[in-house]
Amino acid sequence: MSLPSLSSREYLERLPGTTFRRLYQQPSTALAIFRRMLPHLAKTFAMALLYMTKPLPLADLDLWVRPGSKRQRDEALSLLNRLHMVTITAPSRDDPQAVSLTKAFSSSLRLALTGGGDHQSFGVPANDLETANVDVQFLDDFARAQWEGILHYIVSNVGDGMRQAGEGPTAGVKQLLEAGHMVTRQKRSGGGITQAGFSFLLQEVNAQVWTLLLLWIENAEKMGMDSVEVLSFLFMLGSLELGRAYSTTILTASQKEMLTHLVDFGLAYIPPSTPNQFFPTRLATTLTSDASALRSVAAGFDNALSAGAGTAGFIIIETNYRLYAYTSSPLQIAVLSLFTKLTTRYPNMVSGRITRESIYRAISHGITSEQVISYLSTHAHPQLLKVATAKGAPVLPPTVVDQIRLWQIENERMKATPGFLFKDFESQKEYDGCVKYADEIGVLVWKNDGKRMFFVNRMEQLRDYIKSRKVK
Amino acid sequence: MPRAIRGVLVECDPSIKSIIMKIDSEDHAFVVEDLDDGTLVIKENMLSILKMRLDEALKETQQPPSDSGSD
Structure with a gap:
């Protein structure tokens, strides 16, 4: 499972049971949480229990599991319990413990899987004849422009020289980034980006979207919006179809207000000619996909992202820690400067060195050595890849990779676990x-x-x- | 009846642990339970302060090797 599901799952687990009962009223929400948050074994349990009329004794459930996999079974059950999908009766001397799906969840999941009902929770396509002329390409461009604007805003806080006036996200998004401690307005110690902002930058796009959305939800609660409505709207978005217009008429007032924020993030697009319709973008429709399906779609989007900024691979790193990056994108240069000591900038290239100090600085900002290494290898120049495949050697020089890891270990003196x-x-x-x-x-x-x-x-x-x- | 104590489990080298114990010996503000050579439990709210104090202590004892080579 990838990181985003973890953080969004952690958020969900903190919600009280009553919130879950209301969330599971919507079939789309039940389906989204089911397919996004559960490991395969937990899914198997839920599916098997779906059409059972009576609670299943735990002893019978144990028969499905190999004796050696008791740990996985317990983890799956405990997760199902934490997400309020199952209820397990309290152990007592007379009755054996039994497990059953919670009522709201099971009826919603049945509706979602087999259809039926008049719940409209999967969105209502707009039937107006005059649909705006919006195609998938346009939506991708729009989403990319909005999202890159946000990323640019975060990194442009690093170097003052790269600041571009009059561009960037709306004031609401800026406030949100500040509230989430991604950036600070205080202009001391060289710039306003924070540790959270750094690790945000290096995440996958889908993880970034979730991070920002969860931030937004927390803020929305403070503004008095109902988190259940907000969450069910998000989960609904995940089940919509890319490139189709949907009607805003069934949305509640707070969901409509939320839609304007989603436009700021680039998750949805409202054509100016038909304001009662909205188009979900790729960022929104991949929100709750299954992890593997997500990879490919996210990869497609990543390609789209990098296509705007030049070729995919642009970094050459030598065994003497020198680094050459063929790029002129301020975003990429800013990301590089997080862990590299950049010295020279040419019109189409920057050069620098990876040093002990630069890695220390990155680590103190919360970036891990693995993140640095994976960034370098995913963005390696085609020339490096060619040499590597010809010799059958790793893409990055092993000395550099090892040294980056060693620098991190040197700095991690203790491992702390709260509990x-x-x-x-x-x-x-x-x-x-x-x-x-x-x-x-x-x-x-x-x-x-x-x-x-x-x-x-x-x-x-x-x-x-x-x-x-x-x-x- | 077993007792449960809230805290942060810290795992580190024995050398680092002895520095932590030295920091703690001044006012006993950090350590909750000394477990073994490389493990101890400290108070949850003191973790960041302890990290800071540890970094300071290490700076005094260590001389970072200077980078060789020119840019």
Whole structure:
């Protein structure tokens, strides 16, 4: 699974159960969360439970899982539980534990998969005869222009020399970036981009979109908008068809207001001639795709992005850490300057060196060595690739790659994991049971059998488990 | 009944750990539980301060090798 689903999943998991019940009223939302957020095993469970009328005893569910895969089964069930898709009855002496899909989720998912109902949650195509003349190419160009504008705004905060007056995103987007600590207005210590902004820049486009949307949702809550409406609208967007006009008449007031912001982000386009229609762009329709499907579409969009700025590969790096980049795009130069000591700029090329200090600086801004290496290798010049395939050698010089990794390790003196320490167990048996359970649900970080202590990064389930042991 | 304590698990080299223990010995503001040679639990809100103090301490003891070669 890629990163974006993680961050959006984390956001969803923080929502209360009542919000979920309302979210799952919409078949499109149930389907989107189902296909985007769940690993395959969890999907299998949900599908199998979909048409069961009675709760399934957990013991029967265990028969579907190989004994060796108990950990995966527990992780899948715990995720389904956290997303409020299943309910598991509390353990008691009389009845065995049983699992069933929550009512709202199962009925919505059935509607989404097999059709029927008058829910209009997959959008209503506009039937007006006079549809604006908008094709896919235009939508891609529009989305690219809007999104590049936002990226340019973030990086142009790095070098004052690259500032272009009168361009960039709207004031609302700028405020949002500031609220999300991507940029700051304070002009000290060389520029207004922050750590969050740096890691934002190096993300995949889809991850960037999600990051920005989640920021926006948090802000929208403060402005008094209903997060359920906002979220269901987003999930609906993910199920729309690219290059088709949709009607705005079924949208609620806050969803209409949201649409204007989505236009700012480049997720939707409203033709000036027909303001009661909107077109979702590629950024929007790939929001909730399955991870693998997303790759290809996102790759297509990435190509479109780089097509505007020159060829895909433009970086040559030598074994002596010298770097030559054949580009004149301010965006790419700014990204390079995050981890390179750039020295000379020619009309079509910049040159510099990767140094210990430049990598340290990048790491202190929250960029990892892997991000740097993957950026360099994905943007490697065709010449490097040609030599590499001819010799059967790696694309980047191994010395440079290793050194970048070493520099990072040198700087990472300690690994910190927030969570909870469990100690003072009464018996070895109690300790063993708890550790085993924590390991199975995948929250165990560290343990010391001798001292009977262990550390977990999440405790809710474990607490319930310990309580249920007390009952027995 | 087992106890659960909120905190941040820090895993590091024994040498780094001894520096952390030295920083902590001044006012005992950081460490919650000393686990073993390379692991300890510290207070959640003190992590960034500890990182800062650790960087300062390391700067005093280490001389970064200068980059060779010209630009």
